[in-house]
Each structure stands twice: as C-alpha cells, then as structure tokens.
Amino acid sequence: MKDSISKPIPRVDAPAKISGEAKYIGDIRFKNQLFAKTVRSSRAKAGIVSIVKPELPEGYFIVDKDDIPGINRMRTVVSDQPIFAEEEVNYIGQPILLVVGPEREMIYDIISKIKIKYRDETPIFNLDEAEEKGAVFTEYSYSKGKPEAAFQDGLKIIEDEYHTGLQEHVYLEPQGMAAEYRDNTMFIYGSMQCPFYAEGALKDVLGWGSDRIRVIQSITGGAFGGKEEFPSLTACQVAVASLKTGHPVMMIYDRDEDIICTTKRHPSIVCYKAGLDRKNQVIALAIDIKFDAGAYSGISPVVLQRGMFSATGVYNFPHLSVRGRNFMTNNVPSGAYRGFGAPQTIFSMEMLMHNLAIKLGIDPLDYKIRHLLERGEPTCTGGKIWDEVKLPEIIEKVTAMSDYRRKIQSNGKYKGVGVALFLHGCGFTGNGEQLIKGKIILKKNGGTVILKVSSVEMGQGAETCLRKIVAHTLLLPMEKVTCETIDTGLIPDSGPTVASRTTMIVGGLLRQASLELKDRWNESDNIEVSRVYRHPDYLRWDNDTFHGDAYPTYSWGANVAEVEIDPITCEIDVKKVSAVYDVGTPIDETTLTGQMQGGIVQGIGWATVEVMNPSKGKLKQHNLTDYKIPTSMDIPEIACEFIENPYEFGPFGAKCAGELPFVGAAPAIAAAVSNALSVPIKNIPITPEYLMELDKHED
Amino acid sequence: MVEGFRPADLREALEFRSQHPSIPIAGGTDLMVQKARGFALKPDFDKPLLFIGHLPDLQQIIVENRQVHIGAGVLLSDLIKSDKIPAVFKEAISLMASPPSRNIATIGGNICNASPAGDTLPYLYAVDAILVLKSSQAERKIPVGVFITNPGKTDLASDEILTEIIIPDKKFGVSYYRKVGTRKGMSLSKASFTGLADIENSNVTDIRIAFGSVAPTIVRSRKIEASIIRKPVSEIKTAVPEIVKKYAPLIRPIDDARSSAAYRKKVSLRLLEDFLRNLAS
Structure with missing residues (x-):
C-alpha cells in the first residue's frame, strides 16, 4: 500500500463489459412489459389543430399530456419543455404522445394511422434570424477593469468573429428508459448520468414525494452529457405510461430517432473587439457570445455561464467586458455536452490569439505566453487564481515532446503544427456546489x-x-x-x-x-x-453580479497538434497530438490517460469530420452513415503526460479531468491547419469542402 | 406468402426465381439498411427474399483463358485475400466499409445495389467487366456499364441472378486509385477516381478513366479516352488542361448530407489532373 494513488489498477467495471455480461437497459425485460414509441412533431413551429387517433386494439394505449397527474414540464434549470406537447410544437422531433402496447409491429401500425393536423407558424432557424427577431432566452453580462475607458484610449482595435457547429454525443447506447409501477411506488430504470435529476422531474410530473419514487441506473456507456438532463424527459414519459397502463413500460430509441430528437452541443458565434496597446498587447477585450439553445431553454443558462466564465481562456486581460446570450430557435434543444459551453468560447479565444499573432508577425505561442494568467492574478470574473499555475512547465514539456519550436519554423506548405493552451473550471459553475450540497x-x-x-x-x-x-x-x-x-x-x-x-x-x-x-x-x-460538501471559506461568489470565484480551482493543459493536408483533396490528416495536463494528482494514470485520449478524439471529431447542418429545422445528418465520428483508423498518435500539482481540497490532490481534454484538441488542430495552409481558421468543423474554397492552389 | 427461401444450390435458386417475384440477398449490408424500419422490427421487403450468399457455385474465383471469373457471392474480404485480383482493385475494396461488413458483403451485392458510390464499380467499368446473368432457361453476358441503368436500377430480369463477374485479360502498367470519404474507415465515397493506363515505347497505348459518386452512374468516356490513346507521354502534360476541360461537363455531382457538388467536381478533376501528370513524369 505504499504505492502511489496514481499507479494504475484494473478497472472494476471491465470484466462484465468485456465478457458481455453487463446488462444495458436494452438487455432488460420485465414480466408483462409493454413497449412505447414516441409520436413526434414533423413541424418546426406550429399549433396543433387536431389529433385524430384510430380505435385502439385491446391492450394498446395512447399516452399524452392529459395523462400527466402533476405538472407537464420537465424540471431542470429552466423548466420550460413540456413532457408531451400541448397546443403547440416548437421543433421537429418534439414528443407529442406515446403509443404503448405489447407488439412493436402493432404499435407502428397504430402510429401510421394517427393523423395530426398542424397550423404552421414562422419558425426561426439560426442565430442570425433569432438575433434579428430578438428571440433571446437569457442574457448575461459582466466586466472587469474599465473596458469602455480603455477602448477610448487610442488602442489599436481589431474585430473578429468565430463559429462552431452542432455536435451529437454518439453515446455508446441510445437513450433507453423503463418504468415499473408497483407497490404504490414508481420504479424507473435506465441509462443516465443524474438519477436525482430524474427523481426531481418525476416528483413534478407525478405530483408525488420522493418516498414513492425510485430511480435506478442501469449500466450506462460513455454519455458525455447526453444523459445529463435528457433522461428526465423519457423517465417522466414512461412513468406516466406505466401509471396509465398498469404494466412495466420500456422505451428504447433507435439511433436515428435518438439523433433527431435529443440534445446536442450548442452552436456558437463569438465576436471580439480587441484593443491592443503600442506593444501589441491585448489590454482590452469585449466578447459577445451567442449560443443557439434551440426550442427550449432547459439547462442552457448554465451552459452559457460556463462559456462566459471560461471566455478568456488562460489569459489575463486587464479590461474586459463579456456579454452572453442564449437564443431561441426552432432547432432541436441544445444541452449538456462535455465541456458545457467552454469548448466553444475557448476555441474562439485560442483562434483569436493565434490569428492576432499571425497578423502581427509574432509566433502564436510567444504571443499567448505574453498574456498568461499567473497565480494571484484576478480571474475574468474578478475572483483570484489561488493555486499555483504550472503553465510555463506544461508549455515547456509539450513543446519538447512535440518538437514544436523546430516544426513551426520548418513546416512547409500542407504540413502544419499548432498549439492550444486551455483550462477548465473544476466542479459546478458559480454557486452550484453550494446549492446542491x-x-x-x-x-x-x-x-x-x-x-x-x-x-x-x-x-x-x-x-x-x-x-x-x-x-x-x-x-x-x-x-x-x-x-x-x-x-x-x-x-x-x-x-x-x-x-x-x-x-x-x-x-x-x-x-x-x-x-x-x-x-x-x-x-x-x-x-x-x-x-x-462545504465550500472552502476563502472563495467568494456573487451570483447576481457574476463577481468572484466562478470555480474553486482550475485544471490546465496544452496540446500541440500536427496535421498534413492533402494538396489535391484538402483532406486533413491529424498525424499526432501531444498533450500535457495538470489535473492535480492523477488518481489512476491508465484510466486518466483513457479519458484524455477519448477527449482528444472527440475534439478531433468536433473540429474536422462531425458535420451536422439543420436545414429548416431538420437535421441533414440524422444517422451514423452521414454523421461521422472518428474511427480507430482516424485516431492519431497521442502522447499524453501529466504534471503533478496537488490541490489542497481534492482527494490526494486531484482536480477535474473529464472535460479538460475535449477543450484543447479543436483549437490545436485549427491552429495546425492554419499553419499548414497559411490561412486564418475561424470556423469549425474544418471540412475539406471549406478548405477547398480557401485553397487557391492552381485554380 | 413465402417470406424467404434458402436454396440448396444455384439450380434451385434459379428455379425459385423463375416462379416467384423475389429479392436475391447475400450479405444484406445494403438491403438490410435500406429496408430497416426500426429496432426489433422486420425489414420492409415487398417480395420474398432469396438467400444466395451461401451458394458455393457463386463463391469461386477462377482464372480461365487469363480472364478472372469472380463468383457474384465472393466476399469483399476474400477478394482482398485472393492472389488473382489486381492490386488496384484490392485497394479500392480494402477501403470499403469496415472489416465486419467486408466479411459478409459480396461483390455481386455491391454491383446490383447500383449505387453511384459503389466502390467496386469504377474499376469494373474501367476494365470493361462482363457480367454473367443466369435464369433457369438462359444465360446472357453484358458489360457492367450496360447492366446499371440508373442509381439503384439495373437490367436484372425478375427471373435472373447475377452469377459471375468476368475481368478481361488486360494488364495495365499504370494504375491509380483515390477514394475521398469523410474519414479513413467506414466511409461512403464523396468522390472516387480510378485511372488505368498502359505505356509502350513512351506512347500511351491504353487508358481507362472512371469517376465514382459524381453522376447518376459511374462516369467513363471512351471518346475522351480514345483521344488520349496513342499520344506520346511527353505530350500529355501540355494536354492536361484540355483533357480536364473535356471531362468537366460529364462530372455532374449533387449536394447531399456528405458533401457539396462544388467540392466533388473540383476534387474529381484535380484527381484526374494528378493522374495525368503522374503519367507524364
């Protein structure tokens, strides 16, 4: 037992998963169980005029808004989404009712006979339209220093804009939930990250106390935030169905259905106004963040908060103003996804710094280093960097591992190297940990x-x-x-x-x-x-002004990506990612390395191949044939190292780790592509189609 | 109604086919996806299935008179392993789908699916592969380019089965293949290019050029190929812009979930250009 806590041990969940013994929700059967299938809106925005239901064979049921004993809203940060649609629908795929019964074939047959008449209204499909129409769910702002005065003070002003796209989780198994009402108690089984979120939602919908509700997690595969708030919706639906039918009810999504109707990563636009002094140092920065929250606000306010509180990345700008808005559109609701709003704003921040440096003729890494946060300095929200910042050590290590300094000098056309520096606020945002205790x-x-x-x-x-x-x-x-x-x-x-x-x-x-x-x-x-949980005494946070320590502490990292661009096809080949992280003390180096590799790969996907375009509220890529994530063939060499920097309040000094690796990969790759082609990159995903338009090669 | 029939041999299969409207199915890697209705539901086949993937008669690769005869039921993975299959064709096949799919998908299935993105097709078009179509009464042989009429449409009669693919006896000294997908594995082609050529005494004696995924069917032009044949390789370089210009109107791709028409066209012509320039050097 003298071994370090970091020394790897076998994963306790591995044997059952490898042998196939692990029972996911789709493997479970109840006696006398019924299946449920959801009937969904085919319209992006419409009033429901009428629903004509066929006569149901014995043993078959339709479950809808009228069957809800309590409140027809899903409890989350903003409880605005109905469990079943009422008079209106606001996105394609919105649940209207369930058809429940013993045979799937008959359920499909019944569904084909349900006729819904809509009265179409004018939908909003993107951020530009939403901004024009003032369709804002949430607006926040905060500032630091004297940004307005600073901008008046003869600074060189540079404005820029960055875009990121939708991203689907592609969690291991599709959403699946079962309800069994027995002994006066509702038992819920399913694939989920947050059993007490589901319990809270069930309390509202059933109108019962927690003494009559049991939420039991079945084996859940990599979920990445996709099983954070969404399962509350399906849990409530199957619960109401079980209550009505008196049978256990099982609902498992097909992958296509899952992609069409579940939450995704928020698409973003981040606009900057940077004020540079005579030494080209950014001393004032105005950031305007726009997220597409989709049709319901849901958990989006907190996603926006994390995006805003992470918006300056690892840098210290003396004068800062940050505005953030969640916009309402008639797209599928956006939700929690690894990084929770921060990857969007940090990608944009990293690319802003990269592109500024290129414009000024300065090495991007050197330019970034000139702006780094240090211990004791204020965070963007006016809190304090309390703990040691080992970024210089991290940078030194990652540049040595990747030979970055030589490669940035010597790389020729179509071959590039790029660096990203990043952090992640550990634990809940703002006063979240104090609230949940x-x-x-x-x-x-x-x-x-x-x-x-x-x-x-x-x-x-x-x-x-x-x-x-x-x-x-x-x-x-x-x-x-x-x-x-x-x-x-x-x-x-x-x-x-x-x-x-x-x-x-x-x-x-x-x-x-x-x-x-x-x-x-x-x-x-x-x-x-x-x-x-007790918050450390020295931390201060004012949730009304967004002033103080938005997070107890931070984990840090640096990535160097190396890419080659095919001169003919403009395909991006990510050759290597070198990564160094400070997550305090690694609790298990092997498990942690797996997290880091997975996060990098997911980031590579977001940055390159994961294209998801809604067209009039309908996703063009709605199956795994057209929505591509990296395969094992696409995964580059990944070199991963940890710098120890124990945190006083973490177990054995451990800090946060799960989301951090996702944050750094995309900006590192984008910087490398920019280096390879000598073009500024401001949007992801970076597709060959996009690069072909930028590439002037022989055309 | 018969929902499916698993014949003991080809004769029985043809017999069934002559008596019932049916859908021949081998690996099912296209059909089962196209006809899927949902988890745990029967796929949406409007005719009985005729299972032919297991028939030994369709699983041979034989060389006869220096022509390669490939049974329609030969698995993609077996083609990759065979020493009778040209390397450039193997390259195309090895970039198709995933190893599990290649272990069940057949060459005949990929042809009969008649997708413009079918990755066995450009090579088969380029080499003028002949398809053998059998019925219980007769047998006919037609070129692959005649067999496939439109996306998803073929000339297969309701009593016929594609039994064999014949690769004519012709060796090409130069071969070039590029598939452009979204990722390195398990990807459908956004565009693909196959170029074959023979050069003797510094003259182009034969050239075959085929484009996948950029028109309703595979694009090949004998007329343009003929205009290149007999040119000295030294002249190819200067002729490249002119050749590219001739092909441009034939490349008529679409915008879809996977890529854009503009990208597909540009990348196809760039690959052509690259192939021609490599010929010259």
Missing part, C-alpha cells in the same frame, strides 16, 4: 466498506476511482470496498455525474470520510460516516 455516506460493515454516492459509472472509470480513493485511505484491498447500487432509494444525493466534479468534489468528500473512518475503525463493526 453533495452528500456521501461510508458504511463499515465488518471488514468491508460500502460507499453510498450518486456519482455513476458511465465508462469513465468513476467507480474504480472512487473505490480506489477509499481503499487507498483505509489500506484495504479494492474488493473490500464496494459501491451501493445507484438507486435513489438507497443512496444520498451527492450531485449529478457532470461538470468533471466526481473525482474532485465527491472523491474529496469520500477521502475526508475515509480518514474519519480510519481513525474510528476499531470502534465497532458497524460505523457510518457521512459528509456534506
């Missing part, structure tokens, strides 16, 4: 210990890491430390499995509780220790 319980039972947490395993290694933190502290073998089933009836609410908060926040509580349990180990065979 995550709770955990450790229970000693003879020689074994049970962890009771609501943080879920979803392929990211949470179970291994949390058990390892406890086992390592108590000097117990891993098999003596187990996790309680993720069942809201058996576990406390430690908060959702989101925001890269599991290891640092929940793992931190487990570490504290383990230390107490260690001291009290000999007291008895049955000891229960619990912990509730």
Whole structure:
C-alpha cells in the first residue's frame, strides 16, 4: 500500500463489459412489459389543430399530456419543455404522445394511422434570424477593469468573429428508459448520468414525494452529457405510461430517432473587439457570445455561464467586458455536452490569439505566453487564481515532446503544427456546489466498506476511482470496498455525474470520510460516516453580479497538434497530438490517460469530420452513415503526460479531468491547419469542402 | 406468402426465381439498411427474399483463358485475400466499409445495389467487366456499364441472378486509385477516381478513366479516352488542361448530407489532373 494513488489498477467495471455480461437497459425485460414509441412533431413551429387517433386494439394505449397527474414540464434549470406537447410544437422531433402496447409491429401500425393536423407558424432557424427577431432566452453580462475607458484610449482595435457547429454525443447506447409501477411506488430504470435529476422531474410530473419514487441506473456507456438532463424527459414519459397502463413500460430509441430528437452541443458565434496597446498587447477585450439553445431553454443558462466564465481562456486581460446570450430557435434543444459551453468560447479565444499573432508577425505561442494568467492574478470574473499555475512547465514539456519550436519554423506548405493552451473550471459553475450540497455516506460493515454516492459509472472509470480513493485511505484491498447500487432509494444525493466534479468534489468528500473512518475503525463493526460538501471559506461568489470565484480551482493543459493536408483533396490528416495536463494528482494514470485520449478524439471529431447542418429545422445528418465520428483508423498518435500539482481540497490532490481534454484538441488542430495552409481558421468543423474554397492552389 | 427461401444450390435458386417475384440477398449490408424500419422490427421487403450468399457455385474465383471469373457471392474480404485480383482493385475494396461488413458483403451485392458510390464499380467499368446473368432457361453476358441503368436500377430480369463477374485479360502498367470519404474507415465515397493506363515505347497505348459518386452512374468516356490513346507521354502534360476541360461537363455531382457538388467536381478533376501528370513524369 505504499504505492502511489496514481499507479494504475484494473478497472472494476471491465470484466462484465468485456465478457458481455453487463446488462444495458436494452438487455432488460420485465414480466408483462409493454413497449412505447414516441409520436413526434414533423413541424418546426406550429399549433396543433387536431389529433385524430384510430380505435385502439385491446391492450394498446395512447399516452399524452392529459395523462400527466402533476405538472407537464420537465424540471431542470429552466423548466420550460413540456413532457408531451400541448397546443403547440416548437421543433421537429418534439414528443407529442406515446403509443404503448405489447407488439412493436402493432404499435407502428397504430402510429401510421394517427393523423395530426398542424397550423404552421414562422419558425426561426439560426442565430442570425433569432438575433434579428430578438428571440433571446437569457442574457448575461459582466466586466472587469474599465473596458469602455480603455477602448477610448487610442488602442489599436481589431474585430473578429468565430463559429462552431452542432455536435451529437454518439453515446455508446441510445437513450433507453423503463418504468415499473408497483407497490404504490414508481420504479424507473435506465441509462443516465443524474438519477436525482430524474427523481426531481418525476416528483413534478407525478405530483408525488420522493418516498414513492425510485430511480435506478442501469449500466450506462460513455454519455458525455447526453444523459445529463435528457433522461428526465423519457423517465417522466414512461412513468406516466406505466401509471396509465398498469404494466412495466420500456422505451428504447433507435439511433436515428435518438439523433433527431435529443440534445446536442450548442452552436456558437463569438465576436471580439480587441484593443491592443503600442506593444501589441491585448489590454482590452469585449466578447459577445451567442449560443443557439434551440426550442427550449432547459439547462442552457448554465451552459452559457460556463462559456462566459471560461471566455478568456488562460489569459489575463486587464479590461474586459463579456456579454452572453442564449437564443431561441426552432432547432432541436441544445444541452449538456462535455465541456458545457467552454469548448466553444475557448476555441474562439485560442483562434483569436493565434490569428492576432499571425497578423502581427509574432509566433502564436510567444504571443499567448505574453498574456498568461499567473497565480494571484484576478480571474475574468474578478475572483483570484489561488493555486499555483504550472503553465510555463506544461508549455515547456509539450513543446519538447512535440518538437514544436523546430516544426513551426520548418513546416512547409500542407504540413502544419499548432498549439492550444486551455483550462477548465473544476466542479459546478458559480454557486452550484453550494446549492446542491453533495452528500456521501461510508458504511463499515465488518471488514468491508460500502460507499453510498450518486456519482455513476458511465465508462469513465468513476467507480474504480472512487473505490480506489477509499481503499487507498483505509489500506484495504479494492474488493473490500464496494459501491451501493445507484438507486435513489438507497443512496444520498451527492450531485449529478457532470461538470468533471466526481473525482474532485465527491472523491474529496469520500477521502475526508475515509480518514474519519480510519481513525474510528476499531470502534465497532458497524460505523457510518457521512459528509456534506462545504465550500472552502476563502472563495467568494456573487451570483447576481457574476463577481468572484466562478470555480474553486482550475485544471490546465496544452496540446500541440500536427496535421498534413492533402494538396489535391484538402483532406486533413491529424498525424499526432501531444498533450500535457495538470489535473492535480492523477488518481489512476491508465484510466486518466483513457479519458484524455477519448477527449482528444472527440475534439478531433468536433473540429474536422462531425458535420451536422439543420436545414429548416431538420437535421441533414440524422444517422451514423452521414454523421461521422472518428474511427480507430482516424485516431492519431497521442502522447499524453501529466504534471503533478496537488490541490489542497481534492482527494490526494486531484482536480477535474473529464472535460479538460475535449477543450484543447479543436483549437490545436485549427491552429495546425492554419499553419499548414497559411490561412486564418475561424470556423469549425474544418471540412475539406471549406478548405477547398480557401485553397487557391492552381485554380 | 413465402417470406424467404434458402436454396440448396444455384439450380434451385434459379428455379425459385423463375416462379416467384423475389429479392436475391447475400450479405444484406445494403438491403438490410435500406429496408430497416426500426429496432426489433422486420425489414420492409415487398417480395420474398432469396438467400444466395451461401451458394458455393457463386463463391469461386477462377482464372480461365487469363480472364478472372469472380463468383457474384465472393466476399469483399476474400477478394482482398485472393492472389488473382489486381492490386488496384484490392485497394479500392480494402477501403470499403469496415472489416465486419467486408466479411459478409459480396461483390455481386455491391454491383446490383447500383449505387453511384459503389466502390467496386469504377474499376469494373474501367476494365470493361462482363457480367454473367443466369435464369433457369438462359444465360446472357453484358458489360457492367450496360447492366446499371440508373442509381439503384439495373437490367436484372425478375427471373435472373447475377452469377459471375468476368475481368478481361488486360494488364495495365499504370494504375491509380483515390477514394475521398469523410474519414479513413467506414466511409461512403464523396468522390472516387480510378485511372488505368498502359505505356509502350513512351506512347500511351491504353487508358481507362472512371469517376465514382459524381453522376447518376459511374462516369467513363471512351471518346475522351480514345483521344488520349496513342499520344506520346511527353505530350500529355501540355494536354492536361484540355483533357480536364473535356471531362468537366460529364462530372455532374449533387449536394447531399456528405458533401457539396462544388467540392466533388473540383476534387474529381484535380484527381484526374494528378493522374495525368503522374503519367507524364
């Protein structure tokens, strides 16, 4: 047990997943179970004039808004989306009703006979239209220093604009949820990240207390935020269906259906006005962030907040104003997706710095280094960088690993190298952690210990890491430390499995509780220790003015990407990504390296091949034939290293890690493409089609 | 109604085909996707299926009179492994779909699917491959370019089965293949280019040029090819712009979920140009 916590151990969830024994929601069957299939809006914006339903065969049901005993709204940050549509629909794919019954063939037959009459209205399809019409869900702003005065002060002004696209999660398994109403209690089973989010939504929709609701997570594959808030909707739908029919009800989406109607990464436009002094230093910056939230506001306000609080990346600009707006369109609602708004604003920030440097004839990395945040300096929201910033060390390491300095000098046409520097705020945004007050319980039972947490395993290694933190502290073998089933009836609410908060926040509580349990180990065979989250005293946050420490601390990273562009086809070949991260102390180097590689690959996809264009509210790429993510053949060599920088309040010094790697890949690749072709890159995805238009080669 | 029939041999298959309207199916990697209706539902076939993927008669690769006879049921993965298949054709096949799909998909299926993006087709067009179509009564042989009439449409009669693909005896000293997909694996072609040529004593003695995914069917022009044949390679370089100009009107791609018409056209002509310039050097 003298081993470092970072030394890799086998993943506890691996054997069942590798052998195929793991039961995902689609593998589960209930006795007398019925299937449900959703009838959806075919219109982007319309009033529902009438719904003509066929006569139903015995044993078949239609479940809609009239069957909801409680409130017909899905509880989330803004509870504006109906569980089932009422008088209107606002996006193509919006759920109107369920057809429920024993045979799928008959369900499809019934659906083909349902006739919905719409009264079409004028929809809004993109950010430009939404801005013109003033269709704003949320608007926030904050500032630092004296931006207005600074801009008046003879600075050189440069304005620029950046765009990022929709991104589909392509989580391992499509959305799937089952409800079983028995013993006066609603049991919900499904693929999800946040069982207590679903519980909250069910309380509203059923009008019941949590004593009559049990939400049980089935094995969930890599979800990336796609199973954060969306499963609350399907959980409520199947619950209402089970209540009405008296049978267990199972609803599993086909992949095409899933892509059409589930949340995606917010498309963004970020506009900058940069004021440069005589040394070409950016001393004033105005940032205008626009997100397409889609048809309902939902969780988008917090996505926008993280985007805004991350908008200056790793830099310190003395005078700053940031405005952020979520726009309402009639596209499918946007939602949580790894990075939660920050990847959009950091991509744009990194490319702004890159493009400014090129314009000024300065090496992009040198230009970035001139603006770096340092310990003790104010964050963009006027908080403080409390902890040590090891960016200089990170940069030195990543440039050495990639030979960046030589390559940026010597690379010829069609071969490029690019660097991105980035951070990620650890845990919930703003006062989120104080509001949710995550709770955990450790229970000693003879020689074994049970962890009771609501943080879920979803392929990211949470179970291994949390058990390892406890086992390592108590000097117990891993098999003596187990996790309680993720069942809201058996576990406390430690908060959702989101925001890269599991290891640092929940793992931190487990570490504290383990230390107490260690001291009290000999007291008895049955000891229960619990912990509730307490924000470190020195942190300050004002949620009305957005002033103070938006995050307890930050993780940091740098990526160097190397690309080759095919001179004939303009295809991008990502050859190598070198990556160095400061995530405090790595809890398990192998699991963490897997997270980093996965995040980089997902970032490569977002930056290059993942094209998703809605045309009049309808997605043109709505299956995995047309919506492409990188395959194993597309994955470059990835060199990944960690710099240790222990954080006082993290378990063994660990900070956040899950979202960080996604953030850096896209800007590094875009910078490399820019370097290869000597063109500024301002939009992703960077497709060959786009590059062909930029490339003047022999045409 | 018969929903499916699994014949013991080709004779039985042809017999069934002569008596029932039917859909021949081998690997099903196109048909099962096209006709899928939803999870755990039967696919939407309007005629009974005739399973032919297992028939040994259709799984041979034989060289006869220096012509390669490929059974229509030969798997894509078996073509890649065979020493009788030209390297440039193997290259095209090895970039199709994924290893699991190539282990079940057949060459005959890719031809009969008649997609402009079918990646076996440009090569087969270029070499003037002959297709053998059998019915219980007769057998006919027609060139692949005549067999495929439109996207998804072929000249296959309701009682016929494509049994064999014949690659004529012709060796090409120069071969060039490029597929442009969205990613390196499991990608449908946005555009593809196949160029074959023979050069003797510094003269082009034969040239074949075929474009995939940029028109309703594979694009090949014997007329333009004829205008290049017998040219000394030294003259090709100066003739490149003129040749490209001749092909330009034949390249008529569309905008779709995978790419744009403008990109497809430009990339196709650039690949042609690259092929011709390489010939000359």
